[in-house]
Amino acid sequence: MAMTQAARPKKKRTFGEWAKSRDGQKVFVMIAFMVIPLVLLFTFTYLPFAEMFGFSFYDMKYVGTRKFVGLKNYMKVFQRDDCFGALKLSLYYMVGSVVQLALALYLATILSFKVKGGSVFKGFMFFPYLINGIAIGFIFKFFYTRGFVFDTVLQWCGFQLDNLPYWLKDQRINNISLVGTSVWRYFGQNMVLFIGAIMSVDSELYEAAMLDGANRFQQFKYIILPSIKTIITLNVILSITGSLSAFEPPYVITDGANGTGTYFVVMHEIAHTQQKVGLASAMAIVLLIIILAVTILQKLFFKYVFKNAEDEDKNAAVKREKKLAKIAARKAGR
Amino acid sequence: MKLRKVLALSLAAAMTLSLVACGGSSDNTESADTTTETADTTTEETTDTQEETTDTAEAETPEGVPSYSQIAVGTDYTDLTASIKWIHHKTDREEDGTIAAMIAEFNKVYPNITVETEGVTDYAEDALLRLSTGDWGDIMFIPAVDKADLSTYFYPIDTLANLDAEINFANIWEYDGLSYGVPYMANAQGVLYNKAVFEAAGITELPTTPTEFLADLQLIKDNTDAIPLYTNYAAGWTMGAWDAYIGIVSNGDDTYMNQKLVHTASPFEDPGDDTGIYNLYRILYDAVANGLIEEDYTTTDWEGCKGMLNNGEIGTMVLGSWAYAQMVEAGDHGEDVGYMPFPMTVGGTQYALAGGDYSYGININSSDENKTAAMVFIKWMTEESGWCYNEGGYTVDKDGQNPDLYAAFDGSTVLSDQPALDGEADFLNQMNSESELSFNAGGNAKVQRIVEAGATGSESFDDIMADWTAKWNAAQEELGIEVLY
Numbered sequence: 001m002a003m004t005q006a007a008r009p010k011k012k013r014t015f016g017e018w019a020k021s022r023d024g025q026k027v028f029v030m031i032a033f034m035v036i037p038l039v040l041l042f043t044f045t046y047l048p049f050a051e052m053f054g055f056s057f058y059d060m061k062y063v064g065t066r067k068f069v070g071l072k073n074y075m076k077v078f079q080r081d082d083c084f085g086a087l088k089l090s091l092y093y094m095v096g097s098v099v100q101l102a103l104a105l106y107l108a109t110i111l112s113f114k115v116k117g118g119s120v121f122k123g124f125m126f127f128p129y130l131i132n133g134i135a136i137g138f139i140f141k142f143f144y145t146r147g148f149v150f151d152t153v154l155q156w157c158g159f160q161l162d163n164l165p166y167w168l169k170d171q172r173i174n175n176i177s178l179v180g181t182s183v184w185r186y187f188g189q190n191m192v193l194f195i196g197a198i199m200s201v202d203s204e205l206y207e208a209a210m211l212d213g214a215n216r217f218q219q220f221k222y223i224i225l226p227s228i229k230t231i232i233t234l235n236v237i238l239s240i241t242g243s244l245s246a247f248e249p250p251y252v253i254t255d256g257a258n259g260t261g262t263y264f265v266v267m268h269e270i271a272h273t274q275q276k277v278g279l280a281s282a283m284a285i286v287l288l289i290i291i292l293a294v295t296i297l298q299k300l301f302f303k304y305v306f307k308n309a310e311d312e313d314k315n316a317a318v319k320r321e322k323k324l325a326k327i328a329a330r331k332a333g334r
Numbered sequence: 335m336k337l338r339k340v341l342a343l344s345l346a347a348a349m350t351l352s353l354v355a356c357g358g359s360s361d362n363t364e365s366a367d368t369t370t371e372t373a374d375t376t377t378e379e380t381t382d383t384q385e386e387t388t389d390t391a392e393a394e395t396p397e398g399v400p401s402y403s404q405i406a407v408g409t410d411y412t413d414l415t416a417s418i419k420w421i422h423h424k425t426d427r428e429e430d431g432t433i434a435a436m437i438a439e440f441n442k443v444y445p446n447i448t449v450e451t452e453g454v455t456d457y458a459e460d461a462l463l464r465l466s467t468g469d470w471g472d473i474m475f476i477p478a479v480d481k482a483d484l485s486t487y488f489y490p491i492d493t494l495a496n497l498d499a500e501i502n503f504a505n506i507w508e509y510d511g512l513s514y515g516v517p518y519m520a521n522a523q524g525v526l527y528n529k530a531v532f533e534a535a536g537i538t539e540l541p542t543t544p545t546e547f548l549a550d551l552q553l554i555k556d557n558t559d560a561i562p563l564y565t566n567y568a569a570g571w572t573m574g575a576w577d578a579y580i581g582i583v584s585n586g587d588d589t590y591m592n593q594k595l596v597h598t599a600s601p602f603e604d605p606g607d608d609t610g611i612y613n614l615y616r617i618l619y620d621a622v623a624n625g626l627i628e629e630d631y632t633t634t635d636w637e638g639c640k641g642m643l644n645n646g647e648i649g650t651m652v653l654g655s656w657a658y659a660q661m662v663e664a665g666d667h668g669e670d671v672g673y674m675p676f677p678m679t680v681g682g683t684q685y686a687l688a689g690g691d692y693s694y695g696i697n698i699n700s701s702d703e704n705k706t707a708a709m710v711f712i713k714w715m716t717e718e719s720g721w722c723y724n725e726g727g728y729t730v731d732k733d734g735q736n737p738d739l740y741a742a743f744d745g746s747t748v749l750s751d752q753p754a755l756d757g758e759a760d761f762l763n764q765m766n767s768e769s770e771l772s773f774n775a776g777g778n779a780k781v782q783r784i785v786e787a788g789a790t791g792s793e794s795f796d797d798i799m800a801d802w803t804a805k806w807n808a809a810q811e812e813l814g815i816e817v818l819y
């Protein structure tokens with residue numbers, strides 16, 4: 001648009017002339033290209049989101065009459081103990097995501113140097129990410145069954161079956177078992193992202209550091225870590241957001257039963273089994289707000305930790321995270 | 335510029351071609367018209383025969399389609415020519431040829447009625463979609479539609495009063511005195527058990543009360559290696575299956591489930607005589623607390639349990655009679671699988687709940703002769719095909735015979751739930767949703783909670799029941815539903 005305004009004062013043209021000119025065509029092409037993604041984005045993201053926001057003020061089922069109840073649904077979200085109680089489970093997933101990132105970073109650092117069969121390892125570790133989440137659920141359902149895969153492997157290592165816990169039955173450890181599946185699935189993907197970032201580090205820096213007598217750990221600490229700060233920050237934020245909205249492992253493996261019902265699973269149960277669509281929508285909005293708050297807190301935290309790590313446009317990052325949060329919340333509303 | 339002209343020409347050519355194509359398709363519709371014309375002539379013939387056989391038909395069914403009770407299977411309409419399509423959910427029976435065999439049998443009596451079938455996987459959802467398009471054929475198993483919408487989609491089979499004289503469970507799809515569906519089979523709610531396990535455990539008489547049942551489960555644990563009661567906790571819906579016993583089975587009242595439950599102040603109170611919802615779920619809690627269930631309930635496997643019951647690795651499972659045939663087929667010891675009424679005795683009688691499965695419905699938009707052919711087919715399927723019997727279903731036809739699996743039901747009273755009172759049809763749905771207990775509506779989590787509490791001791795059974803009562807009463811208050819009982 002700036003182009004046309006700049007072009008206009010030069011010479012007076014009719015609209016027809018302008019439309020045929022290079023400037024005019026440019027604008028038309030720009031609009032034409034923008035319209036399609038914007039229409040798609042509006043129709044499938046913002047419109048449903050707005051609808052869901054509207055639902056959160058109603059007492060409604062999928063069919064039948066709706067009753068406007070104002071903020072009552074939001075009050076219920078805060079009054080019910082199953083809604084916020086479920087958020088406690090997110091702590092398990094957050095701890096899991098820290099383990100996952102540390103593991104990914106460690107392996108990425110090793111594999112970004114010359115390692116025999118490095119590509120094979122990368123392939124094997126990335127592979128779980130390519131499997132459908134539901135399929136992973138079924139794999140682990142059998143994996144954890146008493147006397148099946150996991151127990152057998154542990155017995156080979158010398159454990160007695162009687163000393164082994166019930167991986168999904170024992171309420172003290174079943175959430176850890178579930179988090180394990182999500183770590184197994186995502187650490188390979190994190191690792192590949194880290195390797196990509198580490199590859200972009202100039203190899204002359206390592207040589208220079210080696211000449212200065214720096215060992216591998218010092219190279220990691222002073223060269224690699226500062227160079228890939230941005231990608232680490234991004235991965236941490238994505239993992240924490242993912243922890244708050246964990247859904248597939250508990251839904252498929254345990255159906256949210258036996259104390260494994262995360263916020264999303266509870267929301268799903270309320271929306272689809274109990275048909276309280278308004279309440280579930282309010283839960284989704286509350287989760288969106290929580291995710292936004294957590295993301296902002298993390299941004300502040302990283303700003304404090306790596307003072308000048310952000311070399312990209314800050315606004316762009318914030319916008320992207322907001323979008324991710326919205327996507328997560330929208331998934332929740334479905 | 336030349337290129338542009340070529341483009342324009344080719345575009346014009348393409349357009350004319352497509353126009354021609356349109357013309358072609360309109361020709362097709364013309365030929366379709368002629369086929370309907372020939373079909374019309376056959377209608378005239380059939381209506382002639384119809385007038386001869388059933389004069390009374392005219393009074394109640396103005397469209398010239400006979401009602402269910404007016405058809406005498408095997409003698410009426412044997413020369414009717416029609417081609418009907420039936421969509422159903424029994425994909426397994428479509429594949430193994432059972433359905434084709436039944437239709438071949440049907441065609442021996444009605445050689446000119448062609449029946450085309452289509453088995454639909456994921457029936458519950460797909461059928462609703464197909465229904466909304468209107469173009470699905472002539473017969474379908476009625477999916478979950480609101481009763482008020484029945485007349486929009488389906489042609490009434492008969493009046494309720496007439497149909498009730500012919501079949502059991504005529505009221506499933508009843509609206510305004512008309513019945514829109516005939517169930518293809520019916521299920522009774524009892525308990526699956528393994529006869530060999532019972533024998534090995536030293537159980538000579540089937541249990542009739544929760545206390546006896548628990549004692550028998552203990553005997554199985556003590557005397558055999560079998561799992562006394564398999565909960566199928568992980569599958570979820572198998573836990574929700576316990577809800578099927580909360581009405582007739584636990585109190586012998588066929589108006590309880592759809593009429594009284596929503597108006598009851600404390601449905602989960604212990605009546606003190608080993609009956610009621612309280613003692614129904616107490617069986618589960620006590621069985622779990624005493625270690626009478628599978629060791630690791632969180633990794634149970636629905637497909638695997640069928641063979642285990644068949645082989646005598648499982649003593650009992652609480653499921654509807656529909657599961658019986660699957661358990662028998664799952665292994666080499668089909669003869670060991672037994673079915674008994676639920677061990678609960680109300681006032682000296684054991685009650686069993688029976689209810690229809692999916693029901694045949696006829697497309698309201700079908701032509702009259704197709705409706706007639708569909709009606710004939712449905713009645714033949716119900717009375718002559720033996721399908722219900724072969725599936726191990728409780729008989730739909732009033733004169734039909736029950737399969738042997740119901741032998742243990744001889745002494746017990748089999749009832750089906752009465753529909754809700756006028757104006758209260760959605761009360762139970764509302765209460766289910768508001769209280770989040772969802773009886774018979776996917777409320778698996780609440781039953782799973784009993785298992786968890788029994789296993790970990792985190793809650794006592796009375797606490798759970800008190801919590802349910804609190805939720806039930808809060809929902810009654812919220813919805814303004816009067817407490818009458």
